[in-house]
Amino acid sequence: MIALVALFTALTAISNAVNPAKPAPASHVAQSAAAKPTPKKTQAPKAAVPKHTTAPAKAAPAVTHAPASPAPAATTPAAPTMLSQTDIVAFTVSGSGLPSIQYGNGATTNNPSDGSGPPADGNYRPCTRP
Amino acid sequence: MTYDPNALYYAVSAQLEGSGSISDTVTEQVTTQCSNGTHAESFPLANGSADGGYGIAQAEYSNLGSGTGNAAQAEQDAGC
Numbered sequence: 414m415i416a417l418v419a420l421f422t423a424l425t426a427i428s429n430a431v432n433p434a435k436p437a438p439a440s441h442v443a444q445s446a447a448a449k450p451t452p453k454k455t456q457a458p459k460a461a462v463p464k465h466t467t468a469p470a471k472a473a474p475a476v477t478h479a480p481a482s483p484a485p486a487a488t489t490p491a492a493p494t495m496l497s498q499t500d501i502v503a504f505t506v507s508g509s510g511l512p513s514i515q516y517g518n519g520a521t522t523n524n525p526s527d528g529s530g531p532p533a534d535g536n537y538r539p540c541t542r543p
Numbered sequence: 544m545t546y547d548p549n550a551l552y553y554a555v556s557a558q559l560e561g562s563g564s565i566s567d568t569v570t571e572q573v574t575t576q577c578s579n580g581t582h583a584e585s586f587p588l589a590n591g592s593a594d595g596g597y598g599i600a601q602a603e604y605s606n607l608g609s610g611t612g613n614a615a616q617a618e619q620d621a622g623c
Contacts, residue, residue, distance in 0.1 A: 493579040495622040500546040500614045502588070503570045504555035510563015512600070518544065519551030
């Protein structure tokens with residue numbers, strides 16, 4: 414009897430050793446089931462984070478562009494620019510009589526003809542003759 | 544004539560021939576063309592006068608040391 418009991422115990426132990434392999438799949442399933450939600454939870458926040466980051470990133474430039482566009486519109490009309498410039502020296506003579514005229518700038522000296530001409534070129538303006 | 548920053552001087556001399564009365568001036572005239580309009584400005588540099596006989600009206604402006612002219616001032620006055 415004792416040998417039978419020992420044999421039964423040994424078989425039971427063996428069957429228990431084999432059975433844990435059967436429930437193991439159950440635990441694996443449980444673990445896999447638990448492992449599946451875990452990646453789902455981790456993927457969900459990962460997917461949500463980029464969505465949140467992209468959303469404000471897109472909104473931020475829109476907000477910055479909106480105030481940036483009215484600013485140049487306000488400054489553009491208030492800034493006139495110089496297109497060109499002319500700089501001349503005019504010699505004028507006026508009065509009465511028939512003066513003899515010379516004018517120049519050190520490098521050139523001009524003697525206008527005895528007669529009236531463009532006033533700014535040193536020619537005398539028509540004067541009242543004595 | 545066109546303003547030359549390197550010119551030594553700008554001068555005009557008018558001499559009477561027996562009688563009369565004359566005066567002469569040297570003026571720098573700057574015309575600035577801006578996007579909002581044209582601005583003309585004159586800068587008197589020198590003047591002279593003579594009365595009777597063979598008097599000489601001499602107007603001379605020394606450009607030494609002041610060869611920049613008044614272009615920058617005219618641009619500032621034009622506001623562009």
